[in-house]
Amino acid sequence: MTKLLYLDDSYLKEFDAKVEEVNDKGIVLDRTAFYPVGGGLPSDTGFIEYSGERIRVREVIKQGGKVYHVVEKSDIPVGAIVKGIIDWDRRYRIMRLHTAAHVLSGLLYSMVGVLITGNAIRENRAHIDFSLEKTDRELFQKVIEEANKVISEGRKVKIYYMEREKVLQTPGMIKLAGRLPPNIPVFRIVEIERIDIQPDGGVHVANTKEIGEIELLKIQNKGRNRKRLHFTVKP
Numbered sequence: 001m002t003k004l005l006y007l008d009d010s011y012l013k014e015f016d017a018k019v020e021e022v023n024d025k026g027i028v029l030d031r032t033a034f035y036p037v038g039g040g041l042p043s044d045t046g047f048i049e050y051s052g053e054r055i056r057v058r059e060v061i062k063q064g065g066k067v068y069h070v071v072e073k074s075d076i077p078v079g080a081i082v083k084g085i086i087d088w089d090r091r092y093r094i095m096r097l098h099t100a101a102h103v104l105s106g107l108l109y110s111m112v113g114v115l116i117t118g119n120a121i122r123e124n125r126a127h128i129d130f131s132l133e134k135t136d137r138e139l140f141q142k143v144i145e146e147a148n149k150v151i152s153e154g155r156k157v158k159i160y161y162m163e164r165e166k167v168l169q170t171p172g173m174i175k176l177a178g179r180l181p182p183n184i185p186v187f188r189i190v191e192i193e194r195i196d197i198q199p200d201g202g203v204h205v206a207n208t209k210e211i212g213e214i215e216l217l218k219i220q221n222k223g224r225n226r227k228r229l230h231f232t233v234k235p
């Protein structure tokens with residue numbers, strides 16, 4: 001099992017780790033701050049540094065508890081101590097877009113009780129699918145306006161852990177349509193003060209102020225009960 005350092009510190013940009021495995025899939029370290037693709041978020045990119053040489057990490061994948069850092073080619077021996085370096089500009093934009101997505105979905109949930117059916121964060125933009133029957137441009141505009149107000153207030157984003165029983169008993173916790181994944185006794189919770197609370201494994205900013213300003217890009221009708229909101233964050 002690779003220890004996932006980003007779970008408790010989204011701001012970790014560099015870290016030391018030991019090489020545990022090198023194979024066709026990539027380099028496995030004992031610990032990593034690289035976020036592996038999943039949960040609607042892209043993976044981090046960056047470098048692994050070893051004895052003065054930098055190897056580009058193109059993608060990061062998690063499989064069966066192990067995190068594979070995908071690289072072009074590597075001569076790093078197993079057991080070596082390396083330094084991981086995250087492409088921070090890219091990661092920080094992803095964090096801002098991700099927390100923005102939570103603000104938007106939390107607001108839409110409290111305003112009209114609507115659930116999310118999917119979401120995708122990219123490096124420079126994001127989209128969320130809402131379980132809405134009508135394409136309501138006015139509603140989305142109002143939500144973004146409200147979201148930008150909340151963002152400028154500087155609400156704290158808290159990360160902590162909660163037992164399954166308590167997660168199930170907390171109102172408003174499950175906004176992703178569908179049930180809680182089975183066989184997980186303790187969940188990592190991401191809470192944006194008085195806006196949103198949900199189990200989540202992704203990277204976030206610590207304060208909504210860091211998001212900047214949400215800008216609506218477009219609204220798409222993806223079928224019955226599936227309206228897609230595209231947005232980005234400025235600057």
Ligand SMILES: [Zn+2]
Nearest residue numbers: 098102200202
């Ligand atoms: Zn999330």
